Amino acid sequence: MDADRVNTHTDARSETIRSATLELAQELGFAKLSIEAVAARAGVGKHTIYRRWPSKGALFLDAVLSSHETILEYPDTGDIVADLREQILAAVELLARPPLDGLFRSLLGEAQQDAAISAALNERFIAPQTQRTIDRLEKARDAGQLSPDLDLELAMSILSGPIYFQFLITAQPLTHDYIDRLLAALFAGLGPRP
Amino acid sequence: MDADRVNTHTDARSETIRSATLELAQELGFAKLSIEAVAARAGVGKHTIYRRWPSKGALFLDAVLSSHETILEYPDTGDIVADLREQILAAVELLARPPLDGLFRSLLGEAQQDAAISAALNERFIAPQTQRTIDRLEKARDAGQLSPDLDLELAMSILSGPIYFQFLITAQPLTHDYIDRLLAALFAGLGPRP
Amino acid sequence: MDADRVNTHTDARSETIRSATLELAQELGFAKLSIEAVAARAGVGKHTIYRRWPSKGALFLDAVLSSHETILEYPDTGDIVADLREQILAAVELLARPPLDGLFRSLLGEAQQDAAISAALNERFIAPQTQRTIDRLEKARDAGQLSPDLDLELAMSILSGPIYFQFLITAQPLTHDYIDRLLAALFAGLGPRP
Amino acid sequence: MDADRVNTHTDARSETIRSATLELAQELGFAKLSIEAVAARAGVGKHTIYRRWPSKGALFLDAVLSSHETILEYPDTGDIVADLREQILAAVELLARPPLDGLFRSLLGEAQQDAAISAALNERFIAPQTQRTIDRLEKARDAGQLSPDLDLELAMSILSGPIYFQFLITAQPLTHDYIDRLLAALFAGLGPRP
DNA sequence: CTCTAATCGAGACGGTACGTCCCGTCTTTTA
DNA sequence: TAAAAGACGGGACGTACCGTCTCGATTAGAG
Secondary structure, three states, rough: OOOHHHOOOOOOHHHHHHHHHHHHHHOOOHHHOOOHHHHHHHOOOHHHHHOOOOOHHHHHHHHHHOOOOOOOOOOOOHHHHHHHHHHHHHHHHOOOOOOOOHHHHHHHHHHHHOOOHHHHHHHHHHHHHHHHHHHHHHHHHOOOOOOOOOOOOHHHHHHHHHHHHHHHHHHOOHHHHHHHHHHHHHOOOOOOOO | OOHHHHHHOHHHHHHHHHHHHHHHHHOOOOOOOHHHHHHHHHHHOOOHHHHHOOOOHHHHHHHHHOOOOOOOOOOOOOOHHHHHHHHHHHHHHHHHOOOHHHHHHHHHHHHHHOOEEEHHHHHHHHHHHHHHHHHHHHHHHOOOOOOOOOHHHHHHHHHHHHHHHHHHOOOOOOOOHHHHHHHHHHHOOOOOOO | OHHHOOOOOOOOOHHHHHHHHHHHHHOOOOOOOOOHHHHHOOOOOOOHHHOOOHHHHHHHHHHHHOOOOOOOOOOOOHHHHHHHHHHHHHHHEEEEEEOHHHHHHHHHHHHHHHHHHHHHHHHHHHHHHHHHHHHHHHHHHOOOOOOOOOOOHHHHHHHHHHHHHHHHHHHHOOOHHHHHHHHHHHOOOOOOOO | HHHHHHOOOOOOOHHHHHHHHHHHHHHHHHOOOOOOHHHHOOOOOOHHHHHHHOOOOHHHHHEEEHHHHOOOOOOOOOOHHHHHHHHHHHHHHHHHHOHHHHHHHHHHHHHHHHHHHHHHHHHHHHHHHHHHHHHHHHHHHOOOOOOOOOOHHHHHHHHHHHHHHHHHHHHHOOOOOHHHHHHHHHHHHOOOOO
């Protein structure tokens, strides 16, 4: 699977198109976004867009992901719970709050309709984040802060899953309190105290 | 928010339309589904559809949810881990495997673009499942099988989140083994053994 | 061959479309006429045009022919030469002079690229004119004003041909003098006086 | 008006382009011919075509006329009717029969839309033919085979017009018999025998 | 026998229009 | 009198070419 499939050009014209895409997505929402409008806003022929991105979804993904390359914080204070809290908070603040929340939600929605978008999203965003989390978790496990036989890939979905569930499924607010309680419960385990 | 907003009619004509919708969704995917095609397939005027459902998404949600009212198993053997395992397996087998997986994924995707769909989905599907899980968890907590101060709403997102994450975000297979390891980790907690 | 193939609707909307077509054809010329522009000018969806006419050429033909249903003069004073002169003059004044000359020339040009246009043009315009000329010639022959063994279909192309040749091929002006000299020469014959 | 305006280059690359043009015109018809396709077929950049011909029509005219420089027969047996018959037959066989009829018809059609094509066509094809016919007619008139006061330019349109009329307007077949009857009628005149 | 300038192929580019598909609304026709 | 059938204005699709415009890479003529 190759992220280039959904473009990665760095020339000025591509950048103009990505900007126009984001502007219009903010104004209209992804659903009402049209390649025709992007072309008009960017002052570009439609073909120039089709030449670079295979679909509206691919363009949108590229525009959203390129606009916030900000590497999310992965602090390492030695305290794994505090660090995970920091990291989750940073991600939530960026992606689940205005102005980016609607776009990110749409992006995840579009990934459900288009396997290429899903794959590119994983490759360009999910996988790198996962890898960095796993690296941090590994250090923590070596430091004795985690259950020694914990599958770290699994831990990643345990940590991320509830956040995404809240964001995508129940559409409940992701408060700091929620994140604190979540981490506490995850580290303590659901079972009764021994 | 009222689920009736996305229809609930029980007459034969509505049923025909729902069937045609499912057929076409299976054949073409949700993205290429059109009300025009549904009307043609159902042998019905477009008006008749618009009179009953406010949007393609609402029709689709209704068609998908109505087609599988099968009440998912919520066994109660006294063993909460075994029962949760049974229940999660049943849900995964139904919703994350062919033939329903694509439709369910599309439904969740559409919910990201349309708040009415999101609300209706919660009301008609997510909330009832949540309630029944919470009821079962409550019994388990009372029986001392769960941490006594566990927030059960939170527990629900801890149990569901990783599954949805795997289904929607990483698009990895939801094997029985994965579910077993997930439950084990969740009950044991991420932290080191005391 | 059926002229209905290129439309014949008499409703008001069709009339609006024909008018917009003529306006734009006058302003831009047939070559730069577009169905898109006609639809915009007529305040009509493109599909409404495609539903009625199979091509830009067919629309244009219908618009041009419908706009000038004026039955060309076919006088009968008893003098065949004078009458033919009158009739040819009327046709030339109408079709080979502004404002219609450009449109008519384009129509004949388009007929060379599209057999359906050619056939419709014959059926709706050429054939009826031919028939009326032949009727007049027949009377003249009976009255002894024409060579008694003259093939009247042939006579029609002898009378019309040079006019069209001048109009389409050499693009020379069709003066009254030219028409007079033409008729004189045709009636006298090319051969030497006996 | 200068025929060079529509090109006249004799180099090998121009010849390749003309050939590609003819091939594609045969395959697709003039209407569907595109400069883009000609460039691709000829293995040539678009610029190279635009550098040599101002328009698709000009290229097409040049390609068609260059491909059949065969000087049409202008026999002189002393018998003007027989000679004209021969000459008209040769022209008809070449231009109004496959494989050239469609191309020639398209060329005449295009001339109706584009004054430059019309002028170039006259200059490169019509005028020379006319001149040679007029020369032949002049000899015939001097020999007493034609009406002594006949306007020879007019005679030219009288002889050519009906042929073109049949070819372009009524789209009837140009049989040998038709040509014989035409010449007989033209020489005898339409009027009654004196 | 280089060096410089022109020419070339290739094809990107902003545009315009194509003919098609659906949208959601609205008539018309049939039962 | 309600429903099928489908016409309607509209908007966007993805494609095809237009004529213009860079690009290197030949290729030739001039020095």
